[in-house]
Amino acid sequence: MDNQRNLIFAVVLCGLMILLYDSAISYFYPAPPESEQTERATTPEQRAAQEVANESGLAPSVAQQAVDLDEALASGNRVAIDAPRVEGSINLVGARVDDIELKDHRATVDEDSGPVQLFAPAGTPIQNFAQFGFVGDGTQLPDAKTVWQASGDTLSPGNPVDLRWDNDEGQRFRIRLSIDDNYMITAEQTVANYGEGPVVVSPFATITRTSLTASKSTWIAHSGPIGTFGGTVDYGVDYDDLAEDGPVSGEGQAAWLGFTDIYWLGALVPEAGSSPDTGFRSLGNDLFRADLIYDPVTLRPGRQITRSSQLFAGAKESGVLDAYQDAGIAQFGLAIDWGWFRWFEKPILWLLRQIFSVVGNFGVAIILLTCCVRGLMFPIAQKGFSSMASMKAIQPDMKKLQEKHKDDKVKQQQEMQKLFKDKGVNPVAGCLPMLLQIPVFFALYKVLILAIEMRHQPFVLWIEDLSAPDPAHVLNLFGLLPYDVPGFLALGPLALLLGFTMWLTFRLNPSTMDPVQQQVFSIMPWVLMFVMAPFAAGLLLYWNTSNLLTLAQQKYLYSKHPQLKAAAEKEKAEKAQKAQEGA
Template structure:
């Protein structure tokens, strides 16, 4: 009766897990709610940030009602916004788009090498987009200060050229007719980096106080979800370490979060994309994140104010990265002096394993030309390299099984004297040359390696939109073939974890076979739970990316082959487990009769 009751409880808990998974994810990773308007600042840094707020139409200036009214008034279609005049075209090897001369904004960035959808005829990814559009995300350069008229969000700058290209920088100019001349010289490299030299010259009769600034504003409605394995949201490098801590919800709750000392870069990250600002090295500045309400957020980078006497000028050089989180590109910028920039990818603790694995995956893909095949071959290589470790663990298990009868005798003989029992056990281990923890150490060594492989497949942008075979057109997306709607023949969408595809079904079968082949002796309840677990995990893992399921299936098949081989080399493992299983079954039968 107890076994039946435990089994029913296990089945009920598994059902709750399956049905409540989507609700749990929505609870733990919710969309940031609307927020009240930012309070009026009181510190010098907050006052300068508030000055930026007043010089920008990206957010509110008084109350939440004003925010919503402004949002409604400026809501525009993307094509309509980009069709307006006063733009300088961007044409670089890997990005294209335009600069809005109204407000000196970089608000149109498309990534030439990355498609928006899996359809090969789809356009490129639109990363930056103008304010008021559904995907608004842009960088802005400007000046705040005292003692003179300053450019604001409505200022129309004059451009020195029509196209910003790697060999063709563009200078934006504005004269306030009060003696101050403002310039922003923009240049772009062959990847994703735009450099802005912000200069103000005081040709007037009296001193003025100026603070150049740069901001990145974005909506969180189009952001990827932040999870325990991959951070998405505000990000920055401060004091030589990357802060993955705050997410959009944190910024909403705090209204504004100040950046720590010694900032190297600051911005917003998604799983595959990054918008970040890099300040001038050695220049004094303050940074932070701010909630603007209505799912809008801003990263600030404000240089310390400088008093400009007549005839003097200052220049501050900032950079904006707007592009894909390609490990090689980020590492290249890090080698050029941007501290910790390669860690914009949330590698975690095992990055020393993950980066070599990603490099090997790229090399295999360059040879075979199919990313799914590359995942299979990479999994085989990693499992092959770890095979000696697994073999050593099995040998240790076999040694322990061989002396198990003697261990039981010692346990019975000294059951009332635990100290003596331990001493005799240690003596037995030493005589037989057995290390009782040697079987665990190989397993512990394998954990970081296999976790690193798993995380590489989640973070690697190289897997995005890569096909495998037949119906799998995108390995970074869930398996599109769903068994419950007969692979699309029935006219309904299968929800959440019920969307079982062939890869998920194969995963359940291979996991069941793996558990079945394991000779470890278990009591009846454990056996029942382990018999259910593969099918529960099959539902849990069905929404995961097809590339991950392909990796798990390959790993399970290799595990089966490895177990078959090692058990053939150490038959005493299976014999001992079968003997223990028979003894437990006989004992359970005798207890039931009693």
């Protein structure tokens, strides 16, 4: 009777876990609030930076009206951008790079959806833009409303464009923009003083973006403010931190800073050898800004200064980021949040790319990659099973020693160690192989989360995007019934197969648990089936492949070590009999 009551309790508990799963995810990873967020400058340095930025008209009004993207881009005063991997335009009003499209990445899985719009003008629903300018004292300076004059109509590799403005007081300002074959724009900001007295000038660069279109930041993949400060990449600050706690300045000199999503990055790179004031702040109304402000310079008549900054606006492709890192941008490859196991993850990603280049189907590449990794780990698993078999073989002797020396724990331990030595058995040898596999399999899992190569990749039949959840839902008969399935019930064929393969894995492993524990654990595969159903189809494909390989591996190893299975089955039967006698 107690066993039945415990089982019913376990079933009810598992049901509550499923129902509360969506709520828990929403709680821990909430969408950015729509309410106005206020900014607080907490240190003299932050207040000074805010005042400088406000003087230039950088802080947008929280009450500004939403602007249609097409309407904003159709306005005049623009210089086109046409590079191999990006296109867009530069707004001559305010010297803003506010129109960047990524030619190699579609907005949606639909082939006619057009490219990803990474940067967009201020006031549009997806506003995200960079601005270059000057602040200072002693003369009239360009601001957010200044209309710059361009030296050309199109910015392209090998064809830089100069933006010029003369304040009619003796100071001339120039921003020379150039672009490479990937995602990097270089801005050389020059001010020359032809006046009669000295002026104080600070070149600056900023990135402003809305958090409403940001990807969610999770424990496995950071999204939000990011940068390298003092030789360390900072993943610790998110948009809520800026809104609630005020401006944040990185500790140490900045190598680069900006905002990241899972797949995209906008970042500023200061001039080598400089020590600009850098940091992040909330502007209110779900807007946030990354600041790069160079130290003020006093320009006497006849003198000029130039500061060179870089703007990265593109996809987080590991090879591209690493190439920029090799060119001198410290730790730029870590804009992808690889985590602790990046030494495993990068080789795995390289292997995944190589397999994909051969087979041409990313789903098949995931299956083959999983087979390769499991194959490499097989000798370790085999060693663990051998150790477990040896331990099972001496278990009767161990029980005798435990009974014989039950009142003398020290003597019991000494005799146990002597038994292990005489039989050539290492009691921890079965655990170590399992521990060695954990970082490798976690690295494989994280690669599939972070790899932009999986985005919009089809597999077979109904799976058109491996980076999205399985679109086929069993509970509405694959779309035949006219209702949307809630997230926690969105069971597709891959999720069902996952539950079934996990259940088979559990059934194949002989358990030494008591019957009630065994019943509870037999329910867990079906609970995990619901929990994992909303994950990307590529991840479910990996888990299913891994489970099937585990089944094959377990079956083979048990065939090689029948004493292991026989001993476990015998112990299981004894426990079941004792539980039945005690019921």
